Amino acid sequence: MKKIYIYSTFIITAIVLYACTKQVQGRTDNLPALAPTNADLNAGAWKTILLKRPDTFAVAAPLAVSNVNYVAELNEIKGLQKNLTNTQNANINYWAAGGVLRWNETMRELVAKYNLPPYQNADGTYPIPSSANPFAYPLFPFANPPYAARAYAYISAAQYDALVACWYYKKFYNRPAPSTTDVGIVAKAGASQLPSYPSEAAVIAGVTAEMMKLFFPTEIGAIEEKAKLHEDAAIMSGAATRSDVVAGEALGRQIAQVFIARGRTDNAGKAVGTPTDWANFETNTKAKGEIPWISQDNPKRPGMLPLYGNVVPFLFDTATSRALVPAAPPLTASDEMKKQVAEVYSYTNNPTSENWKLVLFWGDGVGTYTPPGHWNAIASEDFIKLNLSEVKWARNLALLNMSLMDAGIVCWKTKYTYYNPRPSQMDPRIKTLTGLPNFPSYISGHSTFSGAAATILGYLVPNRAADYTQMANDASKSRLVGGLHYRADCEIGLQVGAQVGQYAINKAKLDGAN
Amino acid sequence: MKLSNYYKSTVLAVAALFAMHTAMAQTDQDAIMMNKNQFCTGLMYGTSSWNKYWEGTNYRENLNLGTVSSNSVSVMGNYGIKDNLNVLFNAPYLSNKASAGVLHGVSGVQDLSAWIKWMPIEKDLKHGTFSLYLLAGASTPITDYVVDYLPLSIGLKSNTLSGRVMLDYQLNKFFATASETYTFRSNATIERNAYYTTQAYLTNQVSMPAVNTLNFRTGFRSDWLIAEAVLTDSKTLGGFDIAKNNMPFPSNEMNATSVGVNFKYEIPKVAGLSLVGGGNHVIDGRNVGQSTGYYGGLFYILNFSKKAKTKTVANSSSTQKK
Numbered sequence: 164m165k166k167i168y169i170y171s172t173f174i175i176t177a178i179v180l181y182a183c184t185k186q187v188q189g190r191t192d193n194l195p196a197l198a199p200t201n202a203d204l205n206a207g208a209w210k211t212i213l214l215k216r217p218d219t220f221a222v223a224a225p226l227a228v229s230n231v232n233y234v235a236e237l238n239e240i241k242g243l244q245k246n247l248t249n250t251q252n253a254n255i256n257y258w259a260a261g262g263v264l265r266w267n268e269t270m271r272e273l274v275a276k277y278n279l280p281p282y283q284n285a286d287g288t289y290p291i292p293s294s295a296n297p298f299a300y301p302l303f304p305f306a307n308p309p310y311a312a313r314a315y316a317y318i319s320a321a322q323y324d325a326l327v328a329c330w331y332y333k334k335f336y337n338r339p340a341p342s343t344t345d346v347g348i349v350a351k352a353g354a355s356q357l358p359s360y361p362s363e364a365a366v367i368a369g370v371t372a373e374m375m376k377l378f379f380p381t382e383i384g385a386i387e388e389k390a391k392l393h394e395d396a397a398i399m400s401g402a403a404t405r406s407d408v409v410a411g412e413a414l415g416r417q418i419a420q421v422f423i424a425r426g427r428t429d430n431a432g433k434a435v436g437t438p439t440d441w442a443n444f445e446t447n448t449k450a451k452g453e454i455p456w457i458s459q460d461n462p463k464r465p466g467m468l469p470l471y472g473n474v475v476p477f478l479f480d481t482a483t484s485r486a487l488v489p490a491a492p493p494l495t496a497s498d499e500m501k502k503q504v505a506e507v508y509s510y511t512n513n514p515t516s517e518n519w520k521l522v523l524f525w526g527d528g529v530g531t532y533t534p535p536g537h538w539n540a541i542a543s544e545d546f547i548k549l550n551l552s553e554v555k556w557a558r559n560l561a562l563l564n565m566s567l568m569d570a571g572i573v574c575w576k577t578k579y580t581y582y583n584p585r586p587s588q589m590d591p592r593i594k595t596l597t598g599l600p601n602f603p604s605y606i607s608g609h610s611t612f613s614g615a616a617a618t619i620l621g622y623l624v625p626n627r628a629a630d631y632t633q634m635a636n637d638a639s640k641s642r643l644v645g646g647l648h649y650r651a652d653c654e655i656g657l658q659v660g661a662q663v664g665q666y667a668i669n670k671a672k673l674d675g676a677n
Numbered sequence: 678m679k680l681s682n683y684y685k686s687t688v689l690a691v692a693a694l695f696a697m698h699t700a701m702a703q704t705d706q707d708a709i710m711m712n713k714n715q716f717c718t719g720l721m722y723g724t725s726s727w728n729k730y731w732e733g734t735n736y737r738e739n740l741n742l743g744t745v746s747s748n749s750v751s752v753m754g755n756y757g758i759k760d761n762l763n764v765l766f767n768a769p770y771l772s773n774k775a776s777a778g779v780l781h782g783v784s785g786v787q788d789l790s791a792w793i794k795w796m797p798i799e800k801d802l803k804h805g806t807f808s809l810y811l812l813a814g815a816s817t818p819i820t821d822y823v824v825d826y827l828p829l830s831i832g833l834k835s836n837t838l839s840g841r842v843m844l845d846y847q848l849n850k851f852f853a854t855a856s857e858t859y860t861f862r863s864n865a866t867i868e869r870n871a872y873y874t875t876q877a878y879l880t881n882q883v884s885m886p887a888v889n890t891l892n893f894r895t896g897f898r899s900d901w902l903i904a905e906a907v908l909t910d911s912k913t914l915g916g917f918d919i920a921k922n923n924m925p926f927p928s929n930e931m932n933a934t935s936v937g938v939n940f941k942y943e944i945p946k947v948a949g950l951s952l953v954g955g956g957n958h959v960i961d962g963r964n965v966g967q968s969t970g971y972y973g974g975l976f977y978i979l980n981f982s983k984k985a986k987t988k989t990v991a992n993s994s995s996t997q998k999k
Contacts, residue, residue: 187864189879268877275873282922300921459779461740511781519823523868526825530873530923540871540879587779594781597826598924646781 190544191268194260196353199552203676204357206554207331210674211324212477212561213421217331220417222410225336225360228344236404237345243399244349251399252351258396259352262367263322263556264543269371269389270318271532271539273379277306278530280464280601287462291435297380304378308527308608309471309571312535313431314378316477316561316568318371321422323561325370325415326363326554332414333358342401352400361411362403363553368393369415377423425475434471441465448582454495456584456603467602472576477565478666487573487662489655492583492605500589503649507586508593511646519596522645525609525638526597534609534638535567538616541634545624558676559623563616566667570615570660571608577659578603586646595646606656607648610639614660619667635660705765705792705812706892708845708854711757714982718754721953723747725970730828731962733918743777745828745966753976761796768819771831780829783822787832790816792839805848810856814839825867827925828966835885835927836863852905853895860888865927874928875917883928886915894939903941907957910934919964932963949978 207217226233247255258265281290281301290301297303304310338360342350357363368390375386394412397403403411444466448455458464476484493499510518527534542563546556583605587593600608617635621628639657642648648656671677711717726746729738751769758764768789774782791814798809816837824834843856862885870881889912896905916930937957944950954973959965 187878187880187882187884189877190870191879268879271871272873272877275877276920279920279922461777514781516821516823519826520868523823523825524870526869530920530926531869532871532873532877537871593779595779596781599779646779 191260191264191547193256194547196256196259197261197264197553198353198550199555200550201552201555202355202357203330203552203554204334205330206327206552206676207334209327209330209554209558209676211327212320212565213425214324214328214418217328218335219421220328220414222332222336222361222414225338225406225410228338233404233406236406237341237348239405240341240398240401241345241347244351244401247399251395254392255351255396255400258364258393259400260547261553261556262364262393263326263553263560264547265393266322266367266371267315267319267539267543267560269386270315270375271536273375273382274306274311274314274536275530275532277302277304277379278311278533280305280307280529283462283464289462289464294380294432302381306533307467308533308535308612309434309468309474309575310431311533312564312568312571312612313426313429313474315535315539316564317422317426318374318378319557319561319564320477321370321374321419322367323554323557324421325366325418326557328414328418329361329363329366329411330554332361332410333363336360338407340402341404348401350401352396352402355402357552359403359407361414362394362397362407363411364397364403365394365408365411366415367553367557369412370419371415373416373419374422377426429475430473431471434468434474436465436469438465440469444469444579444582452494452496453582454584454589456582457588458601459585459587459599460601464601466579467600468575469579469602472572472579474568474572476569476572478569478663478670483666484569484573484576487659488577488580489606489659491581492649492651492655495584495589500649503651504586504589504593506650507643507646507648508590510644511593511596514596514644518641518644521637521641522596525641526645527609528598528600534612535564535571535616537638538563538567538612538620541631542616542620542623545620545627549624555676558674562619562623562667562671565670566615566619566664567612569666570611570663573659573663574606574608574611574656575602577606578608581605583652586649593646597645597647599647604648605652606659607639607642607652608656609642610635610648610653610656611660611663613638614657614662615664615667616660618661618664619671622664622668622671705794705814705841706843706854706856707894708808708810708843708852710761710794710796711755711763711978712982713757713760715978715980716754716756717976717978718752719953719974719976721749721751721753721972721974723749723751723970723972725968727959727966727968730966731964732921732923734963735921736967741778742775742780742828745773745775747771747773747968747970751974753974761799763794765792765794766790773829773831775829783826783829783831785822785831786820787818787822788816788834789819790814790837805846808845808847810841810843810845812839812841812843812858814841814860823868824865824927825869825872827927833862833865833885833927835865837861847898850897850899851895852898854893856890856892858888858890858892860890862887867927872926874926883926885928886913886930888913901943901945903939905939907937907939908935909937909957916964925964929964931965932961933959933965934961935959949980951976 292301292303292305294303337358340359342348372386372390394408445455527537582603585604613635617631620631639653643653726744728744749769749771753767755765770786772784794812796810800807818834822831837860839860841858845854865883871879891910894905894907912932913930919925935957939955941953956971958969959967
């Protein structure tokens with residue numbers, strides 16, 4: 164009897180200890196401070212994306228380091244550093260890993276939060292999220308893959324242009340870092356030879372916060388708070404003084420306006436289309452003698468962003484995006500189509516555990532950061548290891564995200580050009596191993612996004628090129644074995660994506676950042 | 678209470694409650710013990726389904742799922758180490774599917790669970806008998822099923838450890854049992870390496886909230902027949918609500934209150950053979966399906982006690998052992 168009491172006590176203690184120690188640790192939770200191997204002091208000369216010149220927006224000359232007002236700013240830092248709380252230190256460490264990285268993670272988080280298809284109305288129609296009334300259900304936005312790809316691209320591209328301008332002024336004014344001027348200031352996020360005016364952290368915070376107003380209007384309050392924390396970290400870590408931050412934030416916010424103006428006129432606002440547009444896709448496809456795509460949502464939902472293919476791309480002009488649309492898929496009545504349907508069925512009839520895991524790993528469906536977000540995660544975790552400067556980080560992510568957005572544009576144009584049915588529409592026996600997206604089949608979005616991402620990433624991180632190709636092939640294959648796409652959708656999708664990625668490589672070769 | 682040779686019914690209680698308690702063996706929830714060296718084993722078949730669920734507190738249907746049904750076959754066993762110390766195990770095969778939409782069904786063997794059941798106190802009062810039970814349980818996945826596929830996944834692939842205190846009172850042929858169970862769940866490992874709950878996580882590890890379960894049962898209990906009504910209230914201690922029109926996630930808050938009935942009948946002509954059955958219905962919940970389930974099964978007692986063999990068989994449908 165006594166023994167059992169001892170055993171019981173032991174087991175209960177073990178359970179409690181176990182329960183109290185289990186914690187989930189994210190891969191980027193505790194990163195060291197970013198220590199760039201190359202500060203890229205000449206990045207002010209890199210080729211910008213939308214800005215005509217790096218000094219399009221003026222930044223006033225800073226006070227001399229001997230000026231009493233500047234000395235007061237240094238005293239502010241010293242005073243703050245004397246009494247840092249644990250929370251403030253944690254905030255410094257969080258942002259020290261890199262502002263571009265942290266805001267990219269924040270974007271992915273917001274995309275996942277908002278990637279929810281609207282629930283139907285009582286009459287079986289669907290409400291459409293409205294940027295004019297973002298707080299009413301359905302919340303704006305529905306951050307689906309095309310929406311997300313475009314948001315990632317605009318924000319990354321704006322960050323890049325803003326940081327090029329930032330670097331231009333850093334070199335131009337050449338104000339030393341606070342810890343260089345005053346030995347009483349500790350460089351808590353690592354010493355930098357980079358001139359501190361204007362603050363790169365504040366430029367990133369300002370440009371990003373301003374861009375987010377366009378893409379996530381219901382989150383403005385939280386984003387502005389986060390931007391302030393980013394700037395607080397810059398000051399408290401001794402990386403920047405208040406005037407560095409004020410100048411940086413203003414510059415960032417101004418540059419954002421250039422991108423916002425483009426975003427308001429890039430045709431994305433018209434991507435939902437009208438009931439007439441929706442009906443025409445079906446009519447036109449039938450007129451060609453083809454079986455049109457039919458929504459398999461209950462109730463039937465209009466296809467996702469059918470006119471997204473008309474969005475103005477970043478890497479090439481609209482004529483080129485049309486020219487990149489591939490040739491038609493196998494005719495729906497053809498033997499080749501029958502063969503490809505049968506192949507999909509063969510995978511889903513008795514799915515292997517291995518395939519199912521692959522499908523879920525690359526699923527990136529509802530409630531996730533989408534396939535473009537997945538590639539941002541892959542890229543970011545590799546860039547962390549490269550110890551890039553903030554401006555190089557932004558440049559690489561801008562190239563990646565412009566590729567993803569433009570891949571999405573060509574993919575969507577293709578989808579709504581051919582309006583091809585999904586495998587599960589052609590053969591109702593086909594059941595899918597993850598959620599079925601509500602848009603036409605040809606070409607696979609996952610494959611197109613992945614082909615583009617793997618191509619540009621293979622250029623940016625050459626020693627990982629083969630891995631990226633393998634990942635893209637896996638992502639693509641997951642859609643075939645998951646019952647979502649035919650082989651043609653996947654193979655052509657990868658090819659089209661790779662072509663888009665090549666445009667990004669061509670741009671990268673000429674931007675001066677190599 | 679302690680009934681010789683009396684194996685109790687077993688319930689696959691709230692199967693497909695978003696896979697949280699896919700297999701809830703009543704064997705470990707009732708106040709009945711096997712005698713020393715007796716081994717009771719059997720097969721259970723269960724079926725349950727729901728076509729409405731709670732998305733947070735929002736009670737809704739989902740036309741892309743239709744009716745979600747779960748069928749199960751379980752192998753169970755209960756061995757008496759001593760008259761007041763038993764070990765129990767249970768391993769279910771589950772098959773879940775949706776009647777509408779295009780999502781593929783899932784089937785497979787889920788988790789092996791085992792319990793140690795100890796009755797330290799059994800006391801005859803002036804009126805009736807009071808007994809106290811302490812149980813410790815554990816479960817672990819035994820096949821490589823997919824997790825991040827709710828509401829159709831067959832389980833959450835989390836290891837669990839449970840502790841339970843159970844009180845039982847029997848007066849003549851009527852009884853009442855109450856128990857409380859605390860279940861710790863290890864992190865679930867999902868197939869993707871990033872997810873969003875109410876914040877983003879860059880890992881495949883999902884912290885699972887613990888579960889507290891209250892169980893009340895009362896009814897008629899004799900050597901040849903048990904008929905009882907059951908009320909179960911299960912709550913996760915933490916977790917988050919499913920966002921509107923999102924899919925469920927393993928670490929959701931999942932609460933369910935269910936009512937049910939069970940019976941067990943000892944077949945008089947075959948000593949040691951018994952028939953069990955019952956049903957249950959979820960009356961309230963949060964982030965779970967409102968399932969209704971039925972089950973039935975057949976059990977047989979093997980006696981490994983050589984000297985007591987004849988006696989035990991003879992006793993199998995007779996008196997209560999004190």
